[in-house]
Amino acid sequence: MARPAKTNPPANAAELRKHYFLDSYVIIAPGRNLRPDLFSHAAEPHKVPSDHCPFDHNTEPEIWQHPRGANWQVKVVRNAFPALSTDNPKAFGSQEVIINTPDHNLEFSELSVEHITEIFTAYRLRITELSKLEGIRYVLVFKNDGPIAGASIAHAHCQIFALPIVPPKIARESDALNHYWDQKNTCAYCDIIEWETSQKVRIIAEDKSFIAVAPYASSHALEAWLIPRRHVTKFAQFNATELHSLATMLKKITARLDTSMISFNYFLQESLDNQDHHFVLKVEPRTTKYAGAEIGTGVEINPVTPEYTTLWYQGKIPTTSPH
Ligand SMILES: [Zn+2]
Ligand SMILES: [Zn+2]
Known part of the structure; x- marks a missing residue:
């Protein structure tokens, strides 16, 4: 070493x-x-092979994706296990996931600058939309990359939290x-x-x-x-x-x-x-x-x-x- x-x-x-x-x-x-x-x-290793990656062959309806159709490169979906949701007044809020790429084996840092800019387009559009929700006061976009950072799924992704509090x-x-x-x-x-x-x-x-x-x-x-x-x-x-x-x-x-x-x-x-x-x-x-x-x-x-x-x-x- x-x-x-x-x-x-x-x-x-x-x-x-x-x-x-x-x-x-x-x-x-x-x-x-x-x-x-x-x-x-x-x-x-960041790259953990998985037979059960929820982002491969993801069938969750997209909230947003680019481009449209089967050849998407960046896709926003609901978090499958949200702690916060807009239909729970006791834990009101929203959690979304931005799948950074359809390729399970690519790190975020391996994506092209143009591709990362498309991920930023997702940030811009979703922050704007979530901010419009009545009762939302704060929006956080974050990435957990690597097992020590809390990334339970190795496939490159980011998350968006919208909270009713600051x-x-x-x-x-x-x-x-x-x-x-x-x-x-x-x-x-x-x-x-x-x-x-x-x-x-x-x-x-x-x-x-x-x-x-x-x-x-x-x-x-x-x-x-x-x-x-x-x-x-x-x-x-x-x-x-x-x-x-x-x-x-x-x-x-x-x-x-x-x-x-x-x-x-x-x-x-x-x-x-x-x-x-x-x-x-x-x-x-x-x-x-x-x-x-x-x-x-x-x-x-x-x-x-x-x-x-x-x-x-x-x-x-x-x-x-x-x-
Ligand atoms: Zn995957
Ligand atoms: Zn300043």
Whole structure:
């Protein structure tokens, strides 16, 4: 197993860092950086052959698909076992699944940029439709990729949750963004782009439309945020150039994780009560398990510095591989 032990920072380089705008902290502890077992539990193949994949030969009526007919490439269906549904007032909401490709053996990161852009079309249309449902206040789009990230089905897919509440975690973030705006008369994410651009060391990738950063106070190893340069507040506001840029960056980042067989989640969300907040897509790799210190204090210990993460995504550090 090739691992970048030689590039580990010294053990005394730990640093307590505060979130850009939330009242929360992480301990970046690179003394524990990339210890041999860091990725060991992630070393399971994403591609799990299955005789019983529910997305192969899926007969569920489509909510949306592209293109129409038997040769669909992206398809939205109802979640077969929803916890939330529009006919249950006690757990009102909606859950849909976006089957990313008809091919069971393709990873999300192996799909073409054009194909990923079609998946984004599904995001745009379904977020818009679900937001119109009376009683819905929040829509989350997420991907579980790999067994550690909770993907019970290996076939590439995303999920959409529509909830009748704004989850408290999101409400807190929203309050903090509003507070930041009140204090500085500017958007926290617009400021993050400006500050990280001046700092230079945590920019994984950038182009005219998007910037991908390893956030200064990342709570997850190898965490990455994709932020549009324009103050876009709804997925439906993106133009074709921006969607192409987002697809290109997301493909590169997820391909890097796939190469190392690292499970990950990514998510984006829209809170209907807070339509003016800057869009962000967050990629959270699942490399570490939280232990007592994290669970007891809520202060997470991240064993990989965001600066190291940046170099890792850029291919400037050899990837860890179970082979
Ligand atoms: Zn399948
Ligand atoms: Zn902004």
